[in-house]
Amino acid sequence: xxxxxxxxxxxxxxxxxxxxxxxxxxxxxxxxxxxxxxxxxxxxxxxxxxxxxxxxxxxxxxxxxxxxxxxxxxxxxxxxxxxxxxxxxxxxxxxxxxxxxxxxxxxxxxxxxxxxxxxxxxxxxxxxxxxxxxxxxxxxxxxxxxxxxxxxxxxxxxxxxxxxxxxxxxxxxxxxxxxxxxxxxxxxxxxxxxxxxxxxxxxxxxxxxxxxxxxxxxxxxxxxxxxxxxxxxxxxxxxxxxxxxxxxxxxxxxxxxxxxxxxxxxxxxxxxxxxxxxxxxxxxxxxxxxxxxxxxxxxxxxxxxxxxxxxxxxxxxxxxxxxxxxxxxxxxxxxxxxxxxxxxx
Ligand code: VTB
Numbered sequence: 001x002x003x004x005x006x007x008x009x010x011x012x013x014x015x016x017x018x019x020x021x022x023x024x025x026x027x028x029x030x031x032x033x034x035x036x037x038x039x040x041x042x043x044x045x046x047x048x049x050x051x052x053x054x055x056x057x058x059x060x061x062x063x064x065x066x067x068x069x070x071x072x073x074x075x076x077x078x079x080x081x082x083x084x085x086x087x088x089x090x091x092x093x094x095x096x097x098x099x100x101x102x103x104x105x106x107x108x109x110x111x112x113x114x115x116x117x118x119x120x121x122x123x124x125x126x127x128x129x130x131x132x133x134x135x136x137x138x139x140x141x142x143x144x145x146x147x148x149x150x151x152x153x154x155x156x157x158x159x160x161x162x163x164x165x166x167x168x169x170x171x172x173x174x175x176x177x178x179x180x181x182x183x184x185x186x187x188x189x190x191x192x193x194x195x196x197x198x199x200x201x202x203x204x205x206x207x208x209x210x211x212x213x214x215x216x217x218x219x220x221x222x223x224x225x226x227x228x229x230x231x232x233x234x235x236x237x238x239x240x241x242x243x244x245x246x247x248x249x250x251x252x253x254x255x256x257x258x259x260x261x262x263x264x265x266x267x268x269x270x271x272x273x274x275x276x277x278x279x280x281x282x283x284x285x286x287x288x289x290x291x292x293x294x295x296x297x298x299x300x301x302x303x304x305x306x307x308x309x310x311x312x313x314x315x316x317x318x319x320x321x322x323x324x325x326x327x328x329x330x331x332x333x334x335x336x337x338x339x340x341x342x343x344x345x
Pocket of ligand 1: 225
């Protein structure tokens with residue numbers, strides 16, 4: 001799976017990031033998202049594959065492109081039989097977020113990226129558009145910290161696993177009223193909090209790398225992005241757990257309905273009978289092979305944002321593969337103009 005796809009998906013996220021970054025700082029988050037979706041889909045449809053979107057822009061009737069269930073890749077075309085050999089094709093599932101952190105792009109703030117995860121058919125949990133409580137931590141703490149433990153307990157475990165004091169730990173939390181108590185508890189325990197306005201995928205993945213000075217992600221974000229984070233953390237051997245949040249008392253705005261029972265019923269209809277289950281990274285991304293790709297739109301902890309110059313742009317991406325056990329940082333110069341007209345340095 002990786003050989004053919006590894007390089008091409010870099011271009012998929014690069015194209016989405018470039019398109020979106022043209023709208024950086026323009027205050028128009030919907031446009032920043034829409035152009036990323038279009039660019040991602042266009043490049044994806046040139047790949048020799050038979051793909052299906054399992055996490056995307058929403059249900060078909062509300063999203064015209066990259067909706068859940070949409071087939072993508074050149075081999076899903078009607079005339080595919082003439083140029084695609086069905087015997088050599090595996091069907092793959094794809095989770096996308098063409099512009100993770102639309103507000104960040106719209107207001108020119110750090111931490112947005114174009115991102116996707118790929119696995120064999122059935123290899124990614126088709127998370128509903130609910131909230132998810134998340135816990136991400138470095139590999140040394142994998143299976144030792146636990147989403148059911150308090151923040152105080154987890155910080156103590158983390159400090160032992162990372163061989164540093166609690167005061168030396170940094171926890172990323174999204175700046176939301178729902179996290180008021182969590183933030184107070186982390187501070188009380190002695191750790192330092194990095195509040196972010198959006199973009200918890202970047203924060204989760206940063207826990208998988210040393211040197212980022214991010215030691216944990218705690219709190220509640222969106223569930224679909226939780227699966228994308230889990231895919232990366234599964235490949236990196238980092239800790240990731242997620243638990244769906246369906247109680248409107250916990251998250252008062254946004255994705256879920258106002259009736260708790262109604263939300264539980266909605267989950268049942270989707271085949272989720274135990275709404276309180278805590279999922280591990282390996283359960284959220286359980287395929288034999290998992291690929292993850294991201295490209296910075298605005299600058300972030302792991303990647304630079306898109307930088308335009310006369311006639312071109314430079315991007316930084318990250319591709320992580322469970323198959324080849326690699327995390328590649330890819331620095332690309334895109335030449336929009338004739339190379340001889342550019343000064344590439
Ligand atoms: C967003 C977004 C995050 O969760 O905040 C969202 O910035 C949902 O939370 O990166 P709100 O409804 O409170 O904004 C993420 O998309 C990802 O989990």
